[in-house]
Amino acid sequence: xxxxxxxxxxxxxxxxxxxxxxxxxINSILDDGxxxxxxxxxxxxxxxxxxxxxxxxDKIYIHGSTGNRMLLSILxxxxxxxxxxxxxxxxxxRSGLHHSVNYRSVTLFGTLKKVENDADKxxxxxxxxxxxxxxxxESLRPMYQKEVDRTLVVEFTIETASAKIRNxxxxxxxxxxDLDIWAGIVPIKQVARYPIADKGKPENMSIPKHxxxxxxxxx
Amino acid sequence: xxxxxxxxxxxxxxxxxxxxxxxxxINSILDDGxxxxxxxxxxxxxxxxxxxxxxxxDKIYIHGSTGNRMLLSILxxxxxxxxxxxxxxxxxxRSGLHHSVNYRSVTLFGTLKKVENDADKxxxxxxxxxxxxxxxxESLRPMYQKEVDRTLVVEFTIETASAKIRNxxxxxxxxxxDLDIWAGIVPIKQVARYPIADKGKPENMSIPKHxxxxxxxxx
Numbered sequence: 076x077x078x079x080x081x082x083x084x085x086x087x088x089x090x091x092x093x094x095x096x097x098x099x100x101i102n103s104i105l106d107d108g109x110x111x112x113x114x115x116x117x118x119x120x121x122x123x124x125x126x127x128x129x130x131x132x133d134k135i136y137i138h139g140s141t142g143n144r145m146l147l148s149i150l151x152x153x154x155x156x157x158x159x160x161x162x163x164x165x166x167x168x169r170s171g172l173h174h175s176v177n178y179r180s181v182t183l184f185g186t187l188k189k190v191e192n193d194a195d196k197x198x199x200x201x202x203x204x205x206x207x208x209x210x211x212x213e214s215l216r217p218m219y220q221k222e223v224d225r226t227l228v229v230e231f232t233i234e235t236a237s238a239k240i241r242n243x244x245x246x247x248x249x250x251x252x253d254l255d256i257w258a259g260i261v262p263i264k265q266v267a268r269y270p271i272a273d274k275g276k277p278e279n280m281s282i283p284k285h286x287x288x289x290x291x292x293x294x
Numbered sequence: 295x296x297x298x299x300x301x302x303x304x305x306x307x308x309x310x311x312x313x314x315x316x317x318x319x320i321n322s323i324l325d326d327g328x329x330x331x332x333x334x335x336x337x338x339x340x341x342x343x344x345x346x347x348x349x350x351x352d353k354i355y356i357h358g359s360t361g362n363r364m365l366l367s368i369l370x371x372x373x374x375x376x377x378x379x380x381x382x383x384x385x386x387x388r389s390g391l392h393h394s395v396n397y398r399s400v401t402l403f404g405t406l407k408k409v410e411n412d413a414d415k416x417x418x419x420x421x422x423x424x425x426x427x428x429x430x431x432e433s434l435r436p437m438y439q440k441e442v443d444r445t446l447v448v449e450f451t452i453e454t455a456s457a458k459i460r461n462x463x464x465x466x467x468x469x470x471x472d473l474d475i476w477a478g479i480v481p482i483k484q485v486a487r488y489p490i491a492d493k494g495k496p497e498n499m500s501i502p503k504h505x506x507x508x509x510x511x512x513x
Contacts, residue, residue, distance in 0.1 A: 083337075084336065084337060084339065088361075088363065089358070089359055089361070089362060089363075110379075110381060110395075112331045112342045112377065113342075114333055114339075114340030114341055114342045115340055116335060116340050117303065118302075118303060120303065120333075120373065120374070120375055120403065121333030121334055121335050121340040121341070121342075121374060121375060122333055122340070122375045122377075122401065123331045123332075123333045123340075123342040123375065123376075123377040123401070124377070125377065125379045125397075125399060127395070139308070140308055142307075142308070143308060144307065144308075154339065155339070155340060156339055156340060156341045156342065157342075158331065158341075158342040158343070158344065160329075160344045162329060162484070165426060165427060165486075167427065167430065167489075167505065168434075169434060169435060170434055170435050170437070170441070171419050171420070171423050171431060171434055171437055171441075172437065172441045172445070174423050174426065174430075176329075176346070176426075178344075180344055182341065182342070184339065200390050201390070204390050204393050207384055207393065207395075208384060208386065208480070211386065211393075212390060214475060214476070215387075215388060215389055215390055215475060216388060216389050216470060216473055216475065218389070218390055218391065222389070222390075222391045226391070244492055244493070245492045251435060252494055252495070253495070254435055254495075255495070255499070256433060256434060256435065256496075257433070257491070257496045257499050257501060257502050257505065258491075258492040258496050259489050259490050259491040259492045259496055259501075260489070260490045260492075261427070261486050261487070261489045261490075261505065261508065261509065262486070262487035262488075262490065263484060263485070263486055263487070264484070264485055264487060265381070265482060265483070265484050265485075266482070266483055266484075266485050267384075267480050267481070267482055268480070268481035268482070268483060269481075270386075270478050270479070270480045271478050271479045271480075271481065272476070272477075272478040273463055273464045273477040273478045273479075274463070275471055276471070276472070276473075276474070277475075277476045277477050277478055280474070280476050282476060282478075283476050286386065286476065286480065289480065290480065
């Protein structure tokens with residue numbers, strides 16, 4: 076499959092020229108982040124919960140405690156949607172109406188099931204830690220069985236999806252280009268600052284290469 | 295009012311020690327951003343839409359085109375929830391389970407109504423532009439009547455809310471502190487890069503002070 080099918084649930088109407096249903100582009104946006112916004116319904120109210128995630132193929136994995144109200148609720152309803160957005164810039168136009176942001180966002184619609192097998196759960200938790208910071212899991216102590224037991228791991232299968240991407244300059248009304256008003260882009264980026272060691276032993280250890288690499292690539 | 299009332303809809307159960315219902319703290323988190331995640335229900339599916347916002351007192355203002363499916367839907371249901379989150383750091387523990395992030399997040403529950411009056415709508419649009427970049431509206435050309443007409447402005451009144459804040463170091467299992475594993479925080483920040491002028495006149499204009507100020511404060 077190279078593109079998700081379009082239906083009324085995922086078809087982008089406003090700004091359709093910025094929409095894409097391309098699987099690779101959507102995966103690329105997902106792989107650039109580790110925080111997603113999961114929707115659920117509680118007492119008729121739509122609520123959005125930020126969560127860490129990992130992606131593998133057409134699956135998104137999230138986790139929480141075994142008593143997590145949101146995870147239990149979406150498992151029961153067997154479906155939800157997940158949104159991920161990266162802010163890339165402020166678009167400062169000559170008029171208020173044409174102010175915008177450059178961004179990459181995806182909305183995923185899919186079905187949910189619990190990951191039951193202990194080895195599978197542990198593997199997913201590794202993916203989630205490594206989606207936050209590559210190769211981090213390999214430096215940690217192994218999980219205890221009791222830690223696996225108290226963790227609820229949920230697999231979301233993407234049934235369909237859409238992305239919206241704005242990645243361009245200012246678009247103003249033709250007659251406004253002559254005004255004496257500054258217009259342009261302020262690029263925005265989420266960056267890492269230098270790692271701060273925990274008290275105790277880490278203060279006397281060198282920072283592991285994979286963490287310094289992350290800092291260098293994201294500073 | 296100094297704190298929002300607690301009920302089952304907004305009471306934080308997981309990580310209750312990180313929860314606050316304090317109005318000033320919640321407003322401070324809201325004032326540090328301009329992008330929110332608005333929940334709505336479409337065909338029984340909870341969907342989350344990222345939107346620009348402005349806050350004034352206990353009101354959140356969002357806007358879109360007069361045909362915006364999400365805005366029309368939440369206006370009809372007369373209620374929704376809105377989430378805002380700032381990521382402040384990666385918490386790298388000695389075990390996978392204690393990995394976390396430092397963050398400030400709020401979830402607001404409230405009621406909705408359309409802003410009808412043209413002067414009020416224009417004023418709200420000013421607030422939304424200025425929440426993105428302070429003092430920006432004052433440098434723009436005035437809105438045309440047709441622009442006001444095609445914009446739907448929605449006022450969300452916060453009925454209740456909660457915030458969760460994590461702002462501390464690593465918390466590991468007592469027996470793990472002796473392991474030869476680096477632990478610590480990687481601070482994360484959303485920053486602005488140097489403004490890029492649009493083609494044409496802005497290339498020969500100096501960047502306005504309020505935009506340079508924004509860059510200096512956020513670089």
